[in-house]
Amino acid sequence: MRFERYVAIGDSSTEGLNDPDGSGGYRGWSRRLAARIADVQGGLLYANFGVRGLTTRQILDQQVEPAAAMQPDLVTVFSGTNDVIGRRFDARLIAHDMEHIQRTFIDIGATVLTFTLPDLTPIMPIARWIAPRIRIMNEAVRASTSHTGATLLDFALYPVATDPRLWHGDRLHANALGHTRIADALAFALELPGTDDSWRMDLPLLPPQTLAQKIAGEVSWWRRYLLPWIGKGVRARVMAGNRVLRVPTLAPVLFASGSDHEDVL
Numbered sequence: 001m002r003f004e005r006y007v008a009i010g011d012s013s014t015e016g017l018n019d020p021d022g023s024g025g026y027r028g029w030s031r032r033l034a035a036r037i038a039d040v041q042g043g044l045l046y047a048n049f050g051v052r053g054l055t056t057r058q059i060l061d062q063q064v065e066p067a068a069a070m071q072p073d074l075v076t077v078f079s080g081t082n083d084v085i086g087r088r089f090d091a092r093l094i095a096h097d098m099e100h101i102q103r104t105f106i107d108i109g110a111t112v113l114t115f116t117l118p119d120l121t122p123i124m125p126i127a128r129w130i131a132p133r134i135r136i137m138n139e140a141v142r143a144s145t146s147h148t149g150a151t152l153l154d155f156a157l158y159p160v161a162t163d164p165r166l167w168h169g170d171r172l173h174a175n176a177l178g179h180t181r182i183a184d185a186l187a188f189a190l191e192l193p194g195t196d197d198s199w200r201m202d203l204p205l206l207p208p209q210t211l212a213q214k215i216a217g218e219v220s221w222w223r224r225y226l227l228p229w230i231g232k233g234v235r236a237r238v239m240a241g242n243r244v245l246r247v248p249t250l251a252p253v254l255f256a257s258g259s260d261h262e263d264v265l
Helices: 028-041 056-062 064-069 091-106 125-129 131-148 176-189 211-240
Strands: 005-010 045-048 074-078 111-115 151-153 251-255 262-264
Touching (some): 028 074, 056 064, 074 091, 091 131, 111 131
Antiparallel strands (some): 251 262
């Protein structure tokens, strides 16, 4: 199957947060996937709507219509992280919105890819409080894909998905290696030539941490990330209403085979 227009919609994961491209922007799994497709085909048009902080409903309201107007034949959809960490969690509404998003693109003939979020507790012990929400959200993703025909990568089933070496220090976003693994998995789901299932393989074992090392790591994370997040919470909610919709344009992806970098014109 050949793809002409690939559009990525979603939140900070789709935006590519914490996978810097070396020029002040982000690469991320969606741009890495676009590069793989362009390399195989000799070209591809790509647009990334990803904006950090968006919930599933905001993605539906802000991104779906302009993305569908581009008439994509490939769409990646990922949302839910901001739903599960929010003050309110409406599982039925999230499930409805996810299915609506997928069906919109399926109905115009696009191939739709999405994936689940792993339980973050092994990476961030405090996440045990939101683990039930993540399980419910993942069930919603699985149900919606079974109804719409979208392709699902169930990352939550693979232990490697919670290897801390694939996650940034904030424990909420993938790092460059994590984004690469996601791109590899999505390329495999599309059956691109040269792909395999090595993305699901575990990394080599690390020496176990001492109790002192674990405590030091938690204290550092609380100081560097959790407390600043809490402090910014009120301001972030106020600023959310002023967020400007970013509508990108489809641009060609150029990728030199065998290279480790790509450019979106």
